[in-house]
Amino acid sequence: MRLTKQTNYAVRMLMYCAANGDKLSRVPEIAKAYGVSELFLFKILQPLNKAGLIETVRGRNGGVRLPRPASEISLFQVVKVTEDSFAMAECFESGEIDCPLVDSCGLNSALRKALNAFFEVLQQYSIDDLVKARPQINFLLGLDEPVVKQTTAA
Numbered sequence: 001m002r003l004t005k006q007t008n009y010a011v012r013m014l015m016y017c018a019a020n021g022d023k024l025s026r027v028p029e030i031a032k033a034y035g036v037s038e039l040f041l042f043k044i045l046q047p048l049n050k051a052g053l054i055e056t057v058r059g060r061n062g063g064v065r066l067p068r069p070a071s072e073i074s075l076f077q078v079v080k081v082t083e084d085s086f087a088m089a090e091c092f093e094s095g096e097i098d099c100p101l102v103d104s105c106g107l108n109s110a111l112r113k114a115l116n117a118f119f120e121v122l123q124q125y126s127i128d129d130l131v132k133a134r135p136q137i138n139f140l141l142g143l144d145e146p147v148v149k150q151t152t153a154a
Contacts, residue, residue: 003083009044010082011075014054017054018127020065026063048078051077070131071128075130
């Protein structure tokens with residue numbers, strides 16, 4: 001299974017907003033930080049906004065921000081919004097299936113179990129977890145100066 005670029009950049013956009021705190025983030029700044037198309041990010045914004053994962057503020061000084069703490073936004077929520085299908089095999093798809101074992105196949109059961117385990121792990125991680133795991137994230141995204149660790153002389 002492979003996640004789409006849409007999911008990848010949706011997570012990155014939410015991470016940028018989380019790292020930026022309460023300040024409004026602008027799509028051109030986010031696009032520049034990640035080296036991606038503004039148009040691509042604007043396309044991702046709509047489903048994220050509709051799902052309540054990002055908030056848009058219109059106007060000259062508008063932008064985007066998280067509508068709630070980053071700790072309350074799970075990776076599962078993002079993936080659920082941005083991925084079209086989790087059909088790992090033909091038997092996961094709706095419609096006519098050619099396999100005579102579709103209702104009694106061990107593969108179908110194993111893949112469902114694997115997919116559910118994948119979802120469980122994604123539910124355990126929040127956008128905040130991803131941001132806090134990288135102390136230099138604000139610098140890397142061009143939001144702040146680098147954090148310099150002070151050493152004490154003995």
